[in-house]
Amino acid sequence: MGNFLKTAENPLDYVEIKTDGTSHISIKEPRLCKEQCENKPCTYYCPTRVFYWDGDTQNIQVIYARCVECGACPYGCPHGNIDWHFPAGGYGVLYRHG
Amino acid sequence: MGNDRYDAIVVGAGPAGSAAAMTMAKNNMSVLLIERGEYAGAKNVFGGSVYRQPIEILIPAFWEEAPLERPVVSDELWLMDNDSAVKIGFTGLKFAKPPYNKFTAIRAKFDRWLADKAVKAGTRLITNTLVKDLLYEKTGIFDRKVSGVILESGDRIYSDIVILAEGVSGNLVEKAGLREKITPDDLTLYVKEILELPSGKVEERFNLEKNEGASIGMVGYPSSGAIGKGAIFTNKDSLSIMVGAYLNQIIDKGLNPHLLLKRLKQHPMVKRLIEGAKTVEFQAHTIPKGGYEQIPQLSAPGVMVTGDAAIMISGRRGTDLAMLTGMFAGEIAAQAKAAQDFSGEMLASYDRKVKNSFFMKDIAAGKGAKKYYELHPDADFLLSKAANDAAYDYFTVDLLSFNIKLEKIMGELKNMQPLPKTASDLYHGYLHWGVF
Numbered sequence: 001m002g003n004f005l006k007t008a009e010n011p012l013d014y015v016e017i018k019t020d021g022t023s024h025i026s027i028k029e030p031r032l033c034k035e036q037c038e039n040k041p042c043t044y045y046c047p048t049r050v051f052y053w054d055g056d057t058q059n060i061q062v063i064y065a066r067c068v069e070c071g072a073c074p075y076g077c078p079h080g081n082i083d084w085h086f087p088a089g090g091y092g093v094l095y096r097h098g
Numbered sequence: 099m100g101n102d103r104y105d106a107i108v109v110g111a112g113p114a115g116s117a118a119a120m121t122m123a124k125n126n127m128s129v130l131l132i133e134r135g136e137y138a139g140a141k142n143v144f145g146g147s148v149y150r151q152p153i154e155i156l157i158p159a160f161w162e163e164a165p166l167e168r169p170v171v172s173d174e175l176w177l178m179d180n181d182s183a184v185k186i187g188f189t190g191l192k193f194a195k196p197p198y199n200k201f202t203a204i205r206a207k208f209d210r211w212l213a214d215k216a217v218k219a220g221t222r223l224i225t226n227t228l229v230k231d232l233l234y235e236k237t238g239i240f241d242r243k244v245s246g247v248i249l250e251s252g253d254r255i256y257s258d259i260v261i262l263a264e265g266v267s268g269n270l271v272e273k274a275g276l277r278e279k280i281t282p283d284d285l286t287l288y289v290k291e292i293l294e295l296p297s298g299k300v301e302e303r304f305n306l307e308k309n310e311g312a313s314i315g316m317v318g319y320p321s322s323g324a325i326g327k328g329a330i331f332t333n334k335d336s337l338s339i340m341v342g343a344y345l346n347q348i349i350d351k352g353l354n355p356h357l358l359l360k361r362l363k364q365h366p367m368v369k370r371l372i373e374g375a376k377t378v379e380f381q382a383h384t385i386p387k388g389g390y391e392q393i394p395q396l397s398a399p400g401v402m403v404t405g406d407a408a409i410m411i412s413g414r415r416g417t418d419l420a421m422l423t424g425m426f427a428g429e430i431a432a433q434a435k436a437a438q439d440f441s442g443e444m445l446a447s448y449d450r451k452v453k454n455s456f457f458m459k460d461i462a463a464g465k466g467a468k469k470y471y472e473l474h475p476d477a478d479f480l481l482s483k484a485a486n487d488a489a490y491d492y493f494t495v496d497l498l499s500f501n502i503k504l505e506k507i508m509g510e511l512k513n514m515q516p517l518p519k520t521a522s523d524l525y526h527g528y529l530h531w532g533v534f
Contacts, residue, residue: 011356011380014291018136045348047289047355047382069141070382071267072287075280076345085269089134089250090226097292097336097379098142098205 011048012066016094023064024087025050025073032081033060045076068093104130104222106431107247107257109229109270111138114405114420115263116212117156121428123220127435130255131213131221132247134228139209141265143290143383144417146331146338147313148208149200152418156425157215159197165211167202167333168311169194172304175531176367178319178328179486183367194310202311202331202338204292212421232260232274237399243440244274244400258440259400259431263424266386266406276403277394282349283468284392284409286326288342289355289382291363293375297335303371304332315414317531318482320362324351325471325478327531328362330371337375339363344387347475355382386411390465396452397445402427408452412460413531419457426451467530477523484514 027033033040033053042051042060048068054061069092074084086092106122108115111133119131135141147170153160161169171194174187193199217223233246233254246256262270266285271277297308304312311332320328326343341358348355362368386392386409393409396402404410404427405420412419430448434440452458471477488507498506511520 009360011289014377014380039352041349041352044352044354045287045345047287048380049354068380068382069267070287070289071265071384072285072345072382075282075285075384076287076349078349086134086228086267089228090136092135092141094136094140095143095206095379095381098139098144098209098381 015068016096017065017068018091018094019065020088020091022088023062024085024092025062025064025067026083027060027062028081028083030059032079034058037079037081042073042077042082046073102253102255104128104255104257105435106130106259106261107132107255108261108263109247110134110263110265110268110405110407111213111216111223111225112142112209112263112265112405112420113212113417114407114410114424115261116209116216117421117424118261118263118404118428118431119221120156120212120216120219121425122431123216125428125432125435127432129216129221130257131216131223132227132229132249133213133223133225135225137206137210137225138213138223139206142205142209143288143381144205145288145340145414146202146329147200148203149415149418150198152422154197156421161196161198161201163211165204165207167204168306168309169198170200170202170311170313172306172310172312174312174314176314176316177482177485178316178365178367179482180319181366182486182490183316184482184485184489191310194307202313202333204333229264229270232270232401241399244398259402259434259445261424261427261431262401262403262407263405263420264407266384266409268407271394271403271407274398274401276396276398276401278392280386280392282346283344283472284386285345285384286342286387287345287348287355287382287384288340289359289380290338290340291359291377291381292333292379293337293339293372294378295335295337295372295375299374300332300335300337306332315531316362317478317527318486319365320358321478322351322353322358322361323476323479324348324353325475330368336378337372339368339372342385344471345384350475356380385416387468389468390462391468393461396449397442399442399445400440402430402445402448410452410457410461412457412464415457422455422457423452426455464529467526470526471530474523478527480515481520481523481527484511484520
């Protein structure tokens, strides 16, 4: 995904995330997003835009490396279709100023 | 793991977990505190200030040693519209001196310090470690008791008691069958930035002396039609600016939280406060806002739930309630250890202790806020709008007699919505905002 906003500003420039190569987020039933989810709210309520709609594959794509573990996505999905759990110990977001 | 059996295991080294661990360690219990982050506080975000009186119960005169930013002397609530704000506030300079009232703080520093206090009391802290599940032992045909934890490595560690302090997004409480599924109207989602600003500038812009802090809570404009809040807190040489709202309303109204923050930073009255400040960190977190009905079962045989994991939030209070519930759980654990009784009945005295606390009375009084704002998601917006329109009229020097002017203002208020609804919005705002 290119720019986060219309401007070049990207919140991920200001947060440290340590990734371990394994996604801690997945879509349980990808067909559901295409067939039943009208608005695909995960693509906008996620503060760091982990989710985006891929028109080519007709799937929600997940970029787990953008996740700051706010905890919203599994509860916000209207179909309960997001499987999210904590990343492995020592990985994920690392706040210096929380 | 060396010692694979402890009197107690605490999951999560946030304020609740560290308070629980410290309390138990001081009672000569062997305690293991497990944190998934690189250090305590690495995963934590909060609204901005810690309160003196509740924390003092746990650590007397903590302000002499804790890493704190500024003692808050000035609190304001802004009802905001596009280019105006009705401000309600208080400045009390007594709050700049010991024993103080509350302090702005940086969680990555404060939580680390608190966990270190637990370690100095005798707790063993392990970081970079995720707890995958709870261990159970059978205590009867149908009964079971929590008897330890399983780490992601598969290692098992046993204990008489497990205290869950895993925060709002952990799933052990749910796995243990103590909490129903959380829904998006139980949560608010906040985003926050830390903006670096030299201390002299902070003082100049917020009208402070050295070693004085300010906080501004904002409703109306910041959450763009959703029920939510914005806020600015002054740290030593930075500002914390944040905005958030009920998750279900963010979703219904198609809002992106990061864009809300960007929009708030561009508000003309906010812009002048943060001008030239450099963003050094972006953060986001959910806060449980469910209230009384959403509080889980707080204990079961061998286990107690504390802090955000137990939905212990009342208005702006969360960090202090986490520490208090952690301390309560630690005290009950010590009693259980002394009696060698870890049954559900014994640990239920923790439930009672929490339910009899002052903050539970507040949480119970806030009951109904969720329902009200489900019915009237526009309440805060309408109030702010009305307050600003009326204030513009009131403060405009015009050619009307005072009585005519008041009539005009009242007429406009009535045109917006029936007065009883405005009064009811105001009453619920007063209960819900909890910004002071």
